[in-house]
Amino acid sequence: MDTIINQFKDIPTTCISDAMEGLNNFHPAIKPLKEKYKFAGRALPVKIPVGDNLSVLKAIREAKPGDVIVVDSKGNEYRGIAGDFVVGMAQTLGVGALVVDGTIRDCVGIKDLDFPVFCRGTTVAASGKAGVGEINVPISCGGAAVNPRDIIVGDADGVVVIPQQSEKEILRIAMDKLKKDQEREANISGNPEAIRKYLDSFISNSSNK
Structure with a gap:
């Protein structure tokens, strides 16, 4: 298999x-x-x-x-x-x-x-x-x-x-990405304050590049 x-x-x-x-x-x-x-x-x-x-x-x-x-x-x-x-x-x-x-x-x-x-x-x-x-x-x-x-x-x-x-390396990266996405979803979805903090952080980091 x-x-x-x-x-x-x-x-x-x-x-x-x-x-x-x-x-x-x-x-x-x-x-x-x-x-x-x-x-x-x-x-x-x-x-x-x-x-x-x-x-x-x-x-x-x-x-x-x-x-x-x-x-x-x-x-x-x-x-x-x-x-x-x-x-x-x-x-x-x-x-x-x-x-x-x-x-x-x-x-x-x-x-x-x-x-x-x-x-x-x-x-x-x-x-x-x-x-x-x-x-x-x-x-x-x-x-x-x-x-x-x-x-x-x-x-x-x-x-x-x-x-x-490169399938093993891509699998590792993809699984790590999926885990982080799921954790982010669990931490901020349905929580207005957490969403605002996330957006502020994302916008601030993007503006500094």
């Missing part, structure tokens, strides 16, 4: 983004079909040309349980890279989530599957299957570099990628 994946599942993407100084976020247009979706897993990157999804099918066949299929579809919004049938196959074979810098179709059917899909939106047009594309190669998705086996985390706020070589 990849324990670090389970640890990242409990941390909001906003906190992880802060730990990386906002450098590894996907484009904010890439959002979950349902706000409740939350996932973390190892990336299986897919590079495809606009309008050809055969490599997505290859990735589904090759994916390990829990893998996140991340598709560089060049931001194309006209042709969907998958519909409910394809997503259903991915779910059955144990894929953890599907993230695409592009669109999907059959959105009602996909929502019924209750499977984490993150994309730019939905469309009606299907992709062809000429066979051009690559899997398990470095890609750019939503403006972020993604390498095979990087950690991908997504929730209602969006998607972040954690480079594999």
